[in-house]
Amino acid sequence: MGFKRQHDPEILRTDRIAILPSLTPHRSKKSWVALTAHAVHFHTPAREGVINLHDVIGCQHLQSNLDHDKDAHGYFTIYYYPLDRKTVRREKEALTVLFDKGDRAENLETGELWHRAVNLLLRGVTDLARDEVLSTPLPQRNVLVIVNPVSGRAKGLNIYREIASRMLVEASFKFKCIVTAGPGHASQVLMEEELEKWTSILMIGGDGIVYEVINALMARNDWKRAIKTPLGIVPAGSGNGLAASILYEVDELNADHCAMNCMFRYIKGSPKPMDITQVKVGHLTFYSFLSVSWGAIADIDINSERLRFMGPARYLIWSFGKILQNKKYNGTIEYVEEKMKEAFAVIETEEGSAPIIREEVTETLTRNGQNTKNTMAVNKAEAVKSAEDQQVPERNETARSGLMDHRRTHYSLSAAVVESLNRNAAREIDALMDEIPQEEWQEDHQNAYSFILASNISHIALDMNYAPGARIENGSMHLGFCRQPISRSALIKILTQIENGEHTSLEGMNFRQIKAFNITLPNIDDSTNIVIDGEKVPNATTIKCRVIPHLAVLIR
Numbered sequence: 096m097g098f099k100r101q102h103d104p105e106i107l108r109t110d111r112i113a114i115l116p117s118l119t120p121h122r123s124k125k126s127w128v129a130l131t132a133h134a135v136h137f138h139t140p141a142r143e144g145v146i147n148l149h150d151v152i153g154c155q156h157l158q159s160n161l162d163h164d165k166d167a168h169g170y171f172t173i174y175y176y177p178l179d180r181k182t183v184r185r186e187k188e189a190l191t192v193l194f195d196k197g198d199r200a201e202n203l204e205t206g207e208l209w210h211r212a213v214n215l216l217l218r219g220v221t222d223l224a225r226d227e228v229l230s231t232p233l234p235q236r237n238v239l240v241i242v243n244p245v246s247g248r249a250k251g252l253n254i255y256r257e258i259a260s261r262m263l264v265e266a267s268f269k270f271k272c273i274v275t276a277g278p279g280h281a282s283q284v285l286m287e288e289e290l291e292k293w294t295s296i297l298m299i300g301g302d303g304i305v306y307e308v309i310n311a312l313m314a315r316n317d318w319k320r321a322i323k324t325p326l327g328i329v330p331a332g333s334g335n336g337l338a339a340s341i342l343y344e345v346d347e348l349n350a351d352h353c354a355m356n357c358m359f360r361y362i363k364g365s366p367k368p369m370d371i372t373q374v375k376v377g378h379l380t381f382y383s384f385l386s387v388s389w390g391a392i393a394d395i396d397i398n399s400e401r402l403r404f405m406g407p408a409r410y411l412i413w414s415f416g417k418i419l420q421n422k423k424y425n426g427t428i429e430y431v432e433e434k435m436k437e438a439f440a441v442i443e444t445e446e447g448s449a450p451i452i453r454e455e456v457t458e459t460l461t462r463n464g465q466n467t468k469n470t471m472a473v474n475k476a477e478a479v480k481s482a483e484d485q486q487v488p489e490r491n492e493t494a495r496s497g498l499m500d501h502r503r504t505h506y507s508l509s510a511a512v513v514e515s516l517n518r519n520a521a522r523e524i525d526a527l528m529d530e531i532p533q534e535e536w537q538e539d540h541q542n543a544y545s546f547i548l549a550s551n552i553s554h555i556a557l558d559m560n561y562a563p564g565a566r567i568e569n570g571s572m573h574l575g576f577c578r579q580p581i582s583r584s585a586l587i588k589i590l591t592q593i594e595n596g597e598h599t600s601l602e603g604m605n606f607r608q609i610k611a612f613n614i615t616l617p618n619i620d621d622s623t624n625i626v627i628d629g630e631k632v633p634n635a636t637t638i639k640c641r642v643i644p645h646l647a648v649l650i651r
Contacts, residue, residue, distance in 0.1 A: 105131045108212060110205055112192040114139055115170075128192050130212060132221045135173060137190065146190060148216060150175040152362045153266035156210035158203060167199035169206035173213065174265040176359050183349040185359050204229075214267065238263065238270040239293045241281050241308065243300030243331065251299050251331040254354050259299055259329055266362045270297075275304070279509040282311035285321075286512065295325040295650060297361060301332015302385055303507060306628035309371065309647060310508055313382045314515035322371075322520075327361035327650045329354050330557070334629055336385050339554035340567060341651045350557050361650050368568040368645035370551050373524055374627055377635025379513060380521040384647065385628040386555050387640055389614060390424040390546030390577075391417045393626040414590050421545070421586060423579040428547060429538040430612035431531055433571040507630055524643065531611060539605075542617075543579040545586060549612060549640060550575075553596075560596035564608070567651070570644035574607045575599070614638040 109129040114137065126139040135146040154173040159166040171192050176185040194205045211228050215221075218234060240259065242251045255272065263270050275281050281304060285296075298304045305328060312321040330338035330353045338357045342348040347356050372383040388396065399413035508516075548555070549572045550562045562573035577589060581603040592598035599606050616623070619634045626632070 106136075107131060108208070110194060110209075111196070112137070112139075112194060114142065115191040115193060130209070130216075132216060135190070135213070137192065146173060146175050147177070148213075149363075150177045150185075151213070151217060152176060152262060152359065153217070154210055154213045155265070155267075156203075156206040158206070167195075167197075167202060169194040169199075169202035169204075171206045171209045174262075176355070178347065182352075183347055183356075184352040185347075185355050233267075236266075236268045236294050237292060238268050238295055238297050238327075239288070240270050240272040240297045240299065241284070241304065242272060242274045243281075243298075243304045244274050246300040246303065247332040247335075254329060254331045255299050258354050259297070259358055262358050262362060268362075275300075278507045279307070279512070281307045282314070282508060282512050285311040286315060286515075290321055290324050293324065295327055295366075297327040297329065299329045299331050301330070302334045302336050302629050303332065305337055305384060306630055307507055309384055310382050310516060311512060312647075313371075313520045314512045316515075316519060318520045322647050325366040325648045325650050326369075327364075329357050329361065334556040336554045336556050336559070336629075337552065337649075339557045340552035340565075341649075343553050343560070344566065344651070353557065364651045366648045366650050369647040369649040370568055370570060370572075371643050371646040372549075372551055372572060373521070373641045373643055374632075375521075375637075375639040376625055376627075376632050377637060378517070379633060379635070380517045381508075381513075381627050381632060382516070382520075383627045383640075384551055386548055386550040386561070386626075387638065388546065388548040388626045389426070389616075389624070389638065390544055390548075391422065392546045392548050393624040396626050396629055397624045397631050418583055418586050418590065421581070421583050423543045424545065425543055425618075426547070426614055426616045427538065427542055428544075428576060428612060428614050429536050430574055430607055430609045431535050432537065433608040433610055524641075539576065541578050545577040545579055545581055545603075547574075547576040547614060549573065549609070551642070559593050561593055561598075562606075563596035563599065567649060568645060570642060571608050571610055572612075572640070572642055574609045574612055576605050577603050578605065609642075611639075611641045613640070 106129045109127055112126055112128045114126075127137070129136045133148055135148070135151075137144055137146075152174055154171065157170040157172065159168065159170070171194065173190050175188055175190075177188065178185050194202045196202055196205065208228055211231070211233065214233050215228065215231065220231070240255065240263075242255050244251045252274065260270075260272070273281075273284055285308060296308065298308055305326070308326065309322070312318065312324065315321045328338050328341070335353060338353050339348055339350075341360055342353065342356055345360065347360070349356060369384065372387065374381045374383050374387055395413045395417055548561065550565055551572055552567050553560055553562050553565045555561045561575065565571075565573045577586070585601070585603045589598045589601050589604050592601060598604055614637070616636045616638075619636060623634045624631055625634055625638060
C-alpha cells in the first residue's frame, strides 16, 4: 500500500493537523492527515506514514478540559496493532492528531467526523457523504466478559485489566465483567442471563471456561438461540487449545503473546461457524468443542493436575511416567468416516430467532465529553478510567476459598446443568444422530490401546498440534488412536512429536477423519479417566460421540 498524496482521488477526507507530542499546530499545508477506504495517511515536515485499517481496532475523539481560550483544539487518537512477522507478535501503537481550524466548534466537529468515519470504515461502510457520516448511527457492541481468575497460573484478571479491558475501550465496546467465584459460577450466570442484551460473550481463561459456557448455553430451554451467541476467547489457562487453533489458522500463533493476538482477532474478527460434538457417556450427555480422550493422554491430563503450578510443562513431565509404564488400555472402537456427509444436518435456529450477528443499530456513546488535562496521557488515562468504570470485582473471599476446587473440578457442571443437557437439546439431536446407517460404521479390530483421542480442532493445547489438518468449522473430528503392543521408543516418538504435528504418520499411530465414533470399555474403575475438553466426566462403559457441524458461533 503506497503513501497517498494530499489530492489523491482515493482520499475520502483530509484535514490540516499537528501530531502529538508536538503541541504546536503546523499551520503549513504540508501537515495533513488523509483517510482512504483502507488506510490513514499522515504527513508533516518531520514525519509521514501509513496506518493500515486492517491493523486498527478503534479510535477516540477527545477534547481538553482547559478553558476554551487556552485550548480550542480537537483531538483524535487512532489505535492500531501491527503484526511483526518475525516475532509473530502484535504490539500496540497509537497516533494522536490535533485539529486547529481556529474555531473550537469546528475543531470538535472535525474530530467527531474522523471518529465516525473511521468506525464506519472498520464496520465495512465505505460510501458516505459528510452529512451521512454524522447522522449514521454506529452499531452498539455490548459484550459480556467472563473471567476465570484461577485458570492456569491465575493470570486471568491481569490479562483482563492489562490487555482485554483496555482494547475493548479503544474499540468502543460497552462491556460488563463477571469474575467467576468457583466451579459452575459461569454456567449459573448463563443459565439465567438475558442473552439478547449481548452481541457476544468474551471468555478469559482456559479451555475449561469454554467447556462450561458451551454446555450452559446448550442446557437452556432456548438452546437453539443461545448457542448462536457469538463467543470469543482470550487464553489464560494451562492448555489453551482453542486459542492456539484460532491463531494457527491465521498464521499468528506465538505461545508467548497469545493473549494480545487473540484479543486482536476477537475485535477484528467476525462471527463464523464452529463445530460441536455431542458426547454421550453412559446415560449422560455433554457437548465438546475441543477433544474427547481415554487412555494414557487422558490420564496425563487429569493426573498431572497436581503440577498445575508448572503450567504446560506439567504435561511433559507426567508423560515420561506414562511412557515408562506403557500401560495397555482395553476397549473397542468403531467410527463413521468423513465421507458420510448426508448423515448429518446443520442445526439452524428456529424461524424468527436471533441471527448469528445480533448487533442493533443504535446511537453510539461518543467520547466527546471525556476530558484530560494532559493530552499526552490521553490514551493510557482513558483506557484505565473506562476499565475502572466497569466496576470489575476483585477476587473475593468466595473465589479464594474455591481456589483449589476451581483449578481442577472433575465434575465442573452442576447437577442442574447436566440434567437440563439431557432434557432439552439432547432429545432433538439424538433423533438426528439416529439417521446414520449401520453399514457405515467401521470397527477397529483391536481391543488394546495406549490411547484414543479425537479432536475437533488442530491444537489440544498451546504446544500440542494434535490434528494439523483439522479446522474449527470443517464438520468433522480427527480421531487418533495408538494400538498396543507398542515399544516405549515408539511411544516416546509419538508423544514428543505431537508438539509440531509430526506424530500423525509415525509407527503405531492411526488417524481417521470422522463424523462419529463409539468407544466401549469392558470394565471401569476409579482410575479410569474419560476426559472431555480437559474436564473429567463420570465414568461409563460406553462413550458415543457425534459431530454437529456449525452448531456454535466463534468470533475469529
